[in-house]
Amino acid sequence: MITGSLVALVTPMYPNGDIHWEELDRLVEFHIENGTNGIVAVGTTGESATLDPEEHIRTIGHIIKRVNGRIPVIAGTGGNSTREAIELTSEAEKLGADACLLVVPYYNKPTQEGLYQHFKAIAEAVPGMNQMLYNVPGRTACDMLNETVLRLADIPNIVAIKDATGNIPRGAELIEALDGRLAVYSGDDATAAELMLAGGKGNVSVTANVAPKAMSELCAAAIAGDEKETQRLNELLSPLNRKLFLEANPIPVKWALHRMGMISEGIRLPLTPLSEKFHGEVEEALKASGVL
8 A cells, every 4th residue: 555645736727727737747746856655636635626527537647647657646536426436437547547536425415325335336336446535524514434434444446545534533443443454544634643643554635735755754754653753743844734724725735836936826716816814824834844
């Protein structure tokens, strides 16, 4: 299994919202050079909700081609339609993705049985693709309970879960109950260090977009059980972990990358650029964490 820092990569755009392919290449190289262990392509941080299906697949393929096998690429292929998720996952497999990330269906609020059947159907439809489940109830309005995850762990190509609940006791309980059947990753930068010290295998990170080297080092220390080094690095990154969520993700992190000179200002409606009142706070966090 992939371990360490998996960046939830933003999708750079021109001010009119078109995808900026050259800047996407630059970001990929930035992460490889700075020790990122894997790239999550077109997840929710990559604005998957506002990319049309053709753009979605093209962006995944572009990233896979640019990476060229140097680090793993996990394709975001989830959706609130099971059929659409199957289609995206199948296309990602054809493009050579190493795994796929499947978010809990949003808005339609399925039951726990519905969640089980949704992920089971995708796994069975694309049996050659390793799958990482993604539970983020704060964004989906639907919480996949630990009991459902334990049921899904019996399906051979469901191999991991991104736990973005931020609930460490619950996450630790899941890690213990799974007993190695699935790898558990954090999806919450603020609590990721704690979850990895409790047995998590890495962090699918927003903060890694702007601080890839420090986040990779933090993940390595936490997975190794080095509490002192983990604490030092976590304190370094804590300003970013807080300030990159002043408005809905990925609004602040895209502004931060623009401030760093890495990408243009583009973001797609209904998301809008970071409110001016927050510019100073995000810039201060970049400076405090040694990024600027």
